[in-house]
Amino acid sequence: MRHTLPIAPQFYVTAPQPCPYLAGRMERKLFTALQGEGAERLNNALSQQGFRRSQNVLYRPSCSDCAACLSARIDVAAFTPTKTQKRIARRNAHLSRRATSPWATEDQYDLFRRYLDARHADGGMADMDVFEFAAMIEETPIRSRVIEYTDPASRALIAVSLTDVLDDGLSMVYSFYTPDQPKASLGTWMILDHIEIARENDLPYVYLGYWVPGSPKMGYKSKFSGLEVYVGGQWQKMTDPETFSATIHPLSTDPIAEQVANISLPDRHPTRR
Incomplete structure (x- = not known):
């Protein structure tokens, strides 16, 4: 099904499929292509309206009778770490951070496979091969970075985040880490480090994807202070x-027609400076 605004882009709706977060429910997504010279502006505008990027697509949940999935971001200025988060930061302070261009490597894929096999063996990405992994990392029409975390002592790759750089923050598109160090809380650590990266670059937000009440998989996101969720067309604390x-x-x-009509699109011909 296609829904079109008077100007590009065009929006589509996926067929219903089983929800990965809440058992017994069906999910449906509203999505549009991310391409052309206006890709950066479109990604910035729609990210601020609860959309997420996956390769060359921007999407937002649009389930027919459920609105549980809420886009979440951290207001960096309002964030204060908890005692537990401070301990996690100290525990991982020895890790080395390196930001690179979005280019897939064998080491990344090996870590990705170990992460999926241990944490998401029955998930939708479980069968992803090396070529599909490379596409996930490299097919981006916007400013993206791969942020790698390594152990200087062993030189082992410990964690990876595919991160988009937006006008108003960092968007953690997908992250994965070694499953062999559960006490290190590496998922939380990467979010803490992205908050630091945002501060270093005067970016106000870190976008985390979706928070889903009632889903144990997403519960960790609500533990960050300064969290905002996109509800009813606006961000709220x-x-x-x-x-x-x-x-x-x-x-x-x-x-769907009302949803599309209420989407604010960027100016197709911004004033040149």
Whole structure:
């Protein structure tokens, strides 16, 4: 099904498929292609409206009777680490960070496979081969970086994040890490380090993807102070995770045509400076 605004881009809706976060539910996505000379502006504009990037596609959940998935970001200025997060930062302070161009390597893929086999063996990416992995990393029409974390002593690759650089922050597109160090809390550590990178570059936000109330897989995101979620067409501070519901309701989601009509698109011909 296609839905078109008076100007490009065109928006489409995926067919329903099983939800990876809440058992017994079906998910559906609203998406558009990310291409052409306006890709950077489109990615910035739609990221601020709850969309996420996957290769050359921008998407947002649009389930017919469920609105549990909420885009989440951390307000860097409002973030204060907890005692547990401080311990995690100290525990991983020895790791070395290196930001590179979005180019896939064998070491990255080996780590990716070990991560999936240990943590997401039954997930949608479980069968991804090396070519599909390379496409995930390299097929980006915008400013993206691969941030690698290594152990200086062993020179082993410990963790990787594919990260987009937006006008107003960093977007953690996909991250993975060694499954052999569960006490290191590497997933949390990478978010903490991205907060530091954002501060170093005067970027106000770190975009984390979706937070889903009722999903154990996503519970860690609500533990970060300064968290904001995109609800009802605007960002709002996360005060108490318990106030958000994953209840199904037939009026949870606006009709697709209304959703598309309410999307703010960037100026196709911005003023040159």
